[in-house]
Amino acid sequence: MSDTLKQIHLAAHFPGVNNTTVWSDPEAGSQIDFASFSHFARTAERAKFDFLFLAEGLRLREQGGAIYDLDVVGRPDTFGILAALAAVTDRLGLAGTINSTFNEPYEVARQFASLDHLSAGRAAWNVVTSWDAFTGENFRRGGFLAEEDRYTRAEQFLRASWELFDSWGGDEILADRESGRFLRSADAGTFAHRDQHFDIAGRFNVPRSPQGRPVIFQAGDSDQGREFAAATADAIFSRHSAPEPGRAFYEDVKGRLARHGRERDELLILPAATFVLGDTDAEAEERAHEVRRAQVSGQTAIKFLEHVWNRDLSSYDPDGPLPDVDPDTGEHTVTRGRASVRMVRDPLATASEWRQRAKAEGLSIRELVIETSARQTFIGSPSTVARALNDSVQSEVSDGFILAPHLVPGGLDEFADKVVPLLQEQGVFRTEYEGTTLRDHLGLRTPKA
Amino acid sequence: MSQSPSSPPEPLHLAVALDGTGWHPASWREPESRAGELFTAGFWLDAVREAEAGLLDFVTFEDSLSLQSTDPTADDRRTDQVRGRLDAVLIASRVAPLTRHVGLVPSVVATHTEPFHLAKAVATLDFVSSGRAGVRVKVSAAGHENAHFGRRDLPPFRPQDYLEPEAQKLVRELFAEAAEYVEVLRRLWDSWEDDAEIRDAATGRFIDREKLHYIDFEGEYFSVKGPSITPRSPQGQPLVTSLAHAAIPYELVASSTDVGYVTPHDAAEARAVTEEIRAAQEAAGRGGETLHVFGDLVVFLDETAGAAKARRRRLDDLAGAPLASDAEIFTGTPAELADLLLDWQRAGLTGFRLRPAVAGHDLPAVTRGLVPELQSRGAFRNTYEADSLRGLLGLSRPANRYARVRAGGQS
Numbered sequence: 037m038s039d040t041l042k043q044i045h046l047a048a049h050f051p052g053v054n055n056t057t058v059w060s061d062p063e064a065g066s067q068i069d070f071a072s073f074s075h076f077a078r079t080a081e082r083a084k085f086d087f088l089f090l091a092e093g094l095r096l097r098e099q100g101g102a103i104y105d106l107d108v109v110g111r112p113d114t115f116g117i118l119a120a121l122a123a124v125t126d127r128l129g130l131a132g133t134i135n136s137t138f139n140e141p142y143e144v145a146r147q148f149a150s151l152d153h154l155s156a157g158r159a160a161w162n163v164v165t166s167w168d169a170f171t172g173e174n175f176r177r178g179g180f181l182a183e184e185d186r187y188t189r190a191e192q193f194l195r196a197s198w199e200l201f202d203s204w205g206g207d208e209i210l211a212d213r214e215s216g217r218f219l220r221s222a223d224a225g226t227f228a229h230r231d232q233h234f235d236i237a238g239r240f241n242v243p244r245s246p247q248g249r250p251v252i253f254q255a256g257d258s259d260q261g262r263e264f265a266a267a268t269a270d271a272i273f274s275r276h277s278a279p280e281p282g283r284a285f286y287e288d289v290k291g292r293l294a295r296h297g298r299e300r301d302e303l304l305i306l307p308a309a310t311f312v313l314g315d316t317d318a319e320a321e322e323r324a325h326e327v328r329r330a331q332v333s334g335q336t337a338i339k340f341l342e343h344v345w346n347r348d349l350s351s352y353d354p355d356g357p358l359p360d361v362d363p364d365t366g367e368h369t370v371t372r373g374r375a376s377v378r379m380v381r382d383p384l385a386t387a388s389e390w391r392q393r394a395k396a397e398g399l400s401i402r403e404l405v406i407e408t409s410a411r412q413t414f415i416g417s418p419s420t421v422a423r424a425l426n427d428s429v430q431s432e433v434s435d436g437f438i439l440a441p442h443l444v445p446g447g448l449d450e451f452a453d454k455v456v457p458l459l460q461e462q463g464v465f466r467t468e469y470e471g472t473t474l475r476d477h478l479g480l481r482t483p484k485a
Numbered sequence: 486m487s488q489s490p491s492s493p494p495e496p497l498h499l500a501v502a503l504d505g506t507g508w509h510p511a512s513w514r515e516p517e518s519r520a521g522e523l524f525t526a527g528f529w530l531d532a533v534r535e536a537e538a539g540l541l542d543f544v545t546f547e548d549s550l551s552l553q554s555t556d557p558t559a560d561d562r563r564t565d566q567v568r569g570r571l572d573a574v575l576i577a578s579r580v581a582p583l584t585r586h587v588g589l590v591p592s593v594v595a596t597h598t599e600p601f602h603l604a605k606a607v608a609t610l611d612f613v614s615s616g617r618a619g620v621r622v623k624v625s626a627a628g629h630e631n632a633h634f635g636r637r638d639l640p641p642f643r644p645q646d647y648l649e650p651e652a653q654k655l656v657r658e659l660f661a662e663a664a665e666y667v668e669v670l671r672r673l674w675d676s677w678e679d680d681a682e683i684r685d686a687a688t689g690r691f692i693d694r695e696k697l698h699y700i701d702f703e704g705e706y707f708s709v710k711g712p713s714i715t716p717r718s719p720q721g722q723p724l725v726t727s728l729a730h731a732a733i734p735y736e737l738v739a740s741s742t743d744v745g746y747v748t749p750h751d752a753a754e755a756r757a758v759t760e761e762i763r764a765a766q767e768a769a770g771r772g773g774e775t776l777h778v779f780g781d782l783v784v785f786l787d788e789t790a791g792a793a794k795a796r797r798r799r800l801d802d803l804a805g806a807p808l809a810s811d812a813e814i815f816t817g818t819p820a821e822l823a824d825l826l827l828d829w830q831r832a833g834l835t836g837f838r839l840r841p842a843v844a845g846h847d848l849p850a851v852t853r854g855l856v857p858e859l860q861s862r863g864a865f866r867n868t869y870e871a872d873s874l875r876g877l878l879g880l881s882r883p884a885n886r887y888a889r890v891r892a893g894g895q896s
Contacts, residue, residue, distance in 0.1 A: 060686040068716050070582065070613045093714050094601070096697070103694040103712075110677065110692070110716045113602070116609030119578035122526065142550060142633040143598060150572035154526045154579040173710035174601040209569070211513065211520040216803065218513060218520070222562035225552060225569070236635040239560055241552040243524055243569045333689050 044429045044465050045304060045436025045478060046456075047131070048080040048448050049089045053097065055107045055410070056310065058330045058442045065445050067108045070120060072445040077121045079445075080128055083452035084466050086477040087129025087160060088121065089273070089438055090114050094138055095171045097373035099339055100348060104373075106336050115147050122155035129474030131160035131253060136193040137167060137186065138175045141234060144193075145200035148250045149242035157246030157473030162253035162273060165190040170372045187260045189233045194252065194268055196229040196236065203227040204244040205485040247475050248483045266292035269303060270480050273438060277307035277413045282433035304478060309413035309437040313450050317416045324415045327442050331410045337402040340409060343371045344383050344390075354402040358394050363387050413437075422458035429464070497826065497864045498777065498836025498878060500590070501536050501851060503529070504547035505567040507844040508783050508810070510555075511803035513567050517845030524571060526579050532844060533580045536587050539852025540866050542877045543588025545621055545726070545838065548573035550594050551630040558643055560629050565804075574606050581614035588874035590619035590726060595666040596659060597625065597634045603666075604673035604713055611718035616873035619724030619743075622667055624659040647731070660733050665704040667725055667741040672700035674722050676712035678888045698887040720875050721882045728781070730811060732761070739765030743880060744777040744836075748812040752832040755780055759833030775880050779836040780829055781812040782822075785843075786850035790817045797842070812840060819854035827864060836878075 050073060051057045058064060066072050077088050092114050097104040114132035121130055130151065134144055144161075152159040165186035169179025181189060208224035210217050228237035254269035256262065265272050266289060276285040290300050312327055314320030332340070334354030342349050346364040363383035380386050394404045414421045428434055441447025459465035466477075475482055502508070506518040513520035522528040529546075536544045552568050554561040573591030581589055589610060593603050603620070611618035625631070626642035639655065646652045681696035700711035726744040729735045738745030739762050747762070749755040759778050766776055787793035793816045801807045808814060815822055826837055839855075841847030859865035871877050 059684055059691055068612060070615075074582070095710070096712060096714060103692070103697055105690045105692050105694045108691055109697075110682075110714060112612055112715050113605040113609035115572075115575055116578045116606050116613060119575040120582050120613035123579055123582040138599065139602070140597070140634050140636070146550075147572050147575060150575045153524045153571055154575055156526070173708070175599055175709075176707060178708075204569075209521075209524075211523075213514045213516070213520070216511075216514060216565050218566055219564040219568050222564050234635060236633055238629055238633045239552045241549070241569055242571060335689050 041462070041464050042429050042435070044426065044459060045306060046083070046085045046465065047087045047089050047129070047306065047436070047438040048076065048085050049091070049308065049438050049440040050076050051440045051442070051444060052091050052111045053093060053108050055331045055336055056440050056442055057108050057444055058327060059108055060330065061443055063446055064443055067444055068110060068112060070117075073117055073121060074124050075445040076448060077125050077128055079448045079452050081125045083448070083456045084469060085128060086436070087131045087158075087474055089131045089162070090117060090133065092133040092135065092164070093373070094135060094166075095174055095373045097371075099342065099371050104339070106333070106339060115151060118159070119151055119154055122151070122158065127158070127469040127472060127477075129158045129160055129251070129477060130155055131162060131251070131474075133162040133164050135164050135166055136190040137165060137181055138171065138177075139193075141193055141196040141200060141229075142236060142240070145197040145240065146242045148197075149201060149245045152245035152247050152250050153242070157475070159245070159247065160251035160253055160271075160474055162255060163190055163194055163269075164255060187256070187264050191264055191268065192231045192233045195231075196234050198249060199227050199229050200240040201244070201249040202483075202485045203240045204242075206244040206248070209243055244485060247473050248485065251474050251478065251480065262289055263292060265289065266298070266303065267296045271304040271306055271478065274305055274307040274434070277309045277428075277434070277437065279428065279431070279433050282307060282428065283431070286432050286434060301479065302481075304435040306436050306438050307434050309439055310442065311414040311421055311439060311451060311455075312412050312442075313416070313418055313421060313454060315417060317420050320416045320420070324412050327412070328406045328410045331442065332402060332406045334402055337405040340405045341401060343374060344380050344386050346370050346383065352401060355400045358387075358391050358401055358404065360391075418454035418458055422455050422462070425455070426459065426462060426464050495835060496866065497830055497859060498542045498779065499851075499856070499859075499865065500543045500545060500588075500779065500836065500838040501541055501848060502545045502547065502781070502838050502840040503532055503844065504840070505553075505570065505844075507842050507847065508840040509800045509804070509808055509842040510566045511800045512843040514803055515800075515843050515845060518843060519845060520567065523567065524569065529576050530580050530583055532848060533584055533587060533589070535848050535852055537584050539856045540869060541587055541852070541856075542836065543590050543617075543619060543724075543874055545590040546573035546576050546592060548592040548594070549630065550597055550625065550633055551627060554629075558627060558629070558641065574603075574610065577618070578610050578613055581610060581617070584614075586617070586869040586872070588617045588619055588724065588877065589614055590621055590724060592621040592623055594625050595622050595663040597630070597636075600666045600669035600707060601673065601709055601713075604670045605715040607670070607723050608674060608713065608715040608718040611720055611723045616719035616875075618718070618720065619726055619874055620670070621726045621728065622663055622742075623728065624663050626655060626659060653733075656733050660737050662706040663727075664737055664741050665702075665706050667737075668704070669700070669702050669707055669709050670725070671722060672702055672886070673709070673711055673713040674717065675885045675887055676700050677717045678885050679717050679721070681716065695891075696888070717885065720873050721885065722875075724874050724878070724880075735762050736765050736769070738762055738778075739771065739776070740769040742776065743878070744779055746779050746781045746838050747834075748781050749829070750813045752828050755829045755832040755834050763833075775878075777835045777878060778833065779838045780834045781838050781840060783808070783810050783812050783814045783840045783842055784822060784847050784851065785814070785816040786819055786822060786847050786854055788818060788854075790821065793817050796846075800842070808842070810840075819850065819858045822855055823858045823862065823864070826859070827862070
């Protein structure tokens with residue numbers, strides 16, 4: 037029976053600057069000290085997770101013209117933390133978000149190739165795009181990219197990086213002391229890449245890394261983003277964890293693979309998910325309610341609404357009804373630097389939908405924000421959560437999950453200790469790592485140069 | 486640090502420059518070089534642990550954004566020397582959690598990278614090493630390196646034309662850019678005050694945003710808004726270092742760094758270079774600040790001078806040419822090297838960065854031969870006396886420039 041079951045992939049997201057993290061909890065630790073990252077990674081590895089995931093930000097978020105101060109603010113450099121984590125783990129994959137707009141392929145490709153060497157084959161790159169002038173104010177070129185060009189640049193950036201990764205075939209280093217030949221050929225690393233965004237040529241200076249190329253993740257959800265993922269990614273970091281949208285997304289994306297000459301198992305769908313555990317389902321529900329209230333204070337709820345309304349709503353009562361004034365559809369000035377703002381494509385429609393829902397269900401501003409932004413994915417006793425998680429994977433809502441606990445650094449421990457053993461008993465999750473590289477864990481082939 | 490010649494000698498500082506299997510182009514052919522492991526973490530960890538066992542102040546990691554080449558203006562397409570290298574910041578970050586005392590100073594190229602990215606990368610190195618991070622800032626005028634980025638149109642540069650007006654213009658521009666780069670790094674490192682994180686449950690605020698600062702840097706080469714995304718790191722300001730061979734680079738050392746590496750060939754030159762940098766330091770308004778001037782030396786160290794000479798000759802034969810270097814090449818015993826270092830220290834240098842000709846041989850010769858020799862003369866530490874790199878170098882943890890301004894504004 038068990039050999040007909042799909043194997044689950046699990047990853048751990050170290051929660052950063054969103055309101056997932058309950059920093060006010062007495063058990064909450066530092067969000068920046070290496071000890072937190074180290075504890076978190078070791079727990080994930082102890083639980084035999086596929087990988088650890090880090091997000092990235094390149095400008096501190098602002099609201100109403102001031103730095104946003106209600107959530108965790110600040111985080112370390114993605115590459116620096118992942119390289120350091122390679123020192124305190126042996127098998128865990130190390131995945132990081134790196135922006136394709138405010139970087140250059142030669143530098144990023146050598147950073148990922150270096151990380152793959154230094155971790156013996158455990159590197160993964162979540163390619164994200166951004167274009168905004170707000171972020172650009174921290175970089176040489178400013179806001180140089182039009183929004184409609186961001187995927188073109190991302191795709192060309194990725195293709196240029198692949199050309200760099202593939203510029204070494206893997207057998208060039210002889211290091212033959214007798215003959216005095218270090219390189220087999222003077223052509224190792226030779227590349228030339230020309231397209232709309234890049235005109236680069238020369239020789240790449242990092243030899244081929246253990247995985248050939250790092251594993252590529254993609255997170256875009258637009259039609260263009262899905263097509264980009266189907267063409268180029270090894271895994272999608274999706275936000276559709278609920279059964280219905282999840283299954284539809286899964287089918288849609290897997291269905292796009294064939295026209296890129298790819299098999300269904302060459303792209304994994306891994307939704308972001310949260311969890312709250314308790315000894316019983318009732319206890320878990322109670323804790324989940326507390327966590328949601330901690331994640332969404334009255335102030336946080338008003339600020340969240342301002343993302344959509346693009347207005348100062350500070351005079352509204354978070355425990356009262358939604359504003360009847362409509363969103364300001366002019367240039368978005370209230371909230372800056374948040375990805376979630378971009379997800380609201382039609383603020384008027386969103387506002388009207390939320391108002392209707394609040395009225396129908398009798399929800400205050402804060403309750404509505406909790407419903408839309410802070411609903412946990414898996415709530416229950418360990419056996420309830422293990423069952424729900426497994427059902428999702430077996431019914432093709434996903435190939436696994438990227439779990440973000442609400443506590444740093446200890447929030448993963450309970451899951452590792454109580455849920456993972458149940459999945460292992462059911463034969464749907466590894467009890468030991470079978471391979472050494474992240475591609476091994478994910479069942480992905482090593483690309484040929 | 487006092488520069489008065491009448492004051493007692495300051496402690497000698499020692500760093501080692503790590504570059505592949507060593508600074509001799511044939512070094513990889515030595516059995517102890519482990520050339521086949523050059524692209525593994527273990528290779529670098531062992532070297533850094535060796536430096537730490539010798540109580541060295543810090544190690545530097547060479548780096549560049551092109552393949553190594555004997556021709557500074559082009560790819561030489563040679564196959565008989567080590568080619569390929571890993572990112573230095575990542576090597577430093579990788580070894581940081583597994584070492585405890587030695588400073589970690591990767592090289593970065595200011596010409597093609599973003600100070601915003603590097604500021605957070607070096608601050609993060611400071612976090613993962615608990616206060617042992619530094620950076621060596623370098624510029625690149627190489628056309629073939631430029632083509633790897635394809636973004637700038639730099640005029641061709643040949644080192645032998647250094648004194649020509651065109652070359653001087655380019656060098657001045659690249660170093661002016663590097664000076665701005667360092668200024669941006671330093672401002673970003675201060676863009677968070679130390680106590681900005683407040684976790685005030687009563688008001689729901691994680692930070693006091695009055696203690697975060699836009700750096701609003703507007704220069705000729707960069708405009709950077711800030712603040713950094715990474716909070717102020719354990720040292721506040723990680724160590725900034727730079728290698729310099731002439732007047733324009735000396736100005737960068739004098740105006741912007743904590744440690745400058747120079748390449749004199751005798752004590753008189755060490756004195757002249759140091760005086761030139763000290764004068765530039767005064768001119769830059771930093772006369773009262775500690776600025777270390779380290780002499781760079783390539784070293785072949787053996788128990789007898791004859792053995793060192795023979796080894797150098799053998800390696801030169803393997804390479805097909807005598808070793809050439811910008812720095813003085815020392816060939817001899819640890820005791821002879823100790824004599825030289827103390828002599829040059831009296832000429833004004835405050836420390837040395839040794840470049841092992843063969844890392845697998847000359848690095849242990851430094852840590853197990855030179856260091857005990859210096860210790861026996863009371864010229865080097867017997868134990869790590871501080872827990873940060875700044876501390877080892879006698880540099881205090883600097884006050885935050887923005888906090889000072891803010892406090893001043895309130896008084």
